[in-house]
Amino acid sequence: MLRQLESVGIFDNAAGRSLLSSHLEGVYSGTKGILQSNGRYLRESLLMGPRGGLKVESIWEGNKLITIKLLGGK
Numbered sequence: 722m723l724r725q726l727e728s729v730g731i732f733d734n735a736a737g738r739s740l741l742s743s744h745l746e747g748v749y750s751g752t753k754g755i756l757q758s759n760g761r762y763l764r765e766s767l768l769m770g771p772r773g774g775l776k777v778e779s780i781w782e783g784n785k786l787i788t789i790k791l792l793g794g795k
Contacts, residue, residue, distance in 0.1 A: 725794035729770030744768050748779055
């Protein structure tokens with residue numbers, strides 16, 4: 722995951738963590754997502770960094786983030 726984030730210019734520092742946190746907050750408040758059989762919601766989004774983007778699949782149970790999967794990058 723770290724390698725994928727760094728490949729698009731998002732690093733493990735205060736700015737990178739803030740960007741990721743803001744992105745996930747926007748994903749939660751912006752879309753309902755796809756209801757899964759276990760009652761959780763899958764939300765898809767595009768996380769853009771200075772050097773490109775990654776597709777993000779996040780799983781939510783109510784307002785609780787369960788997991789994220791990054792697709793793309795190196």
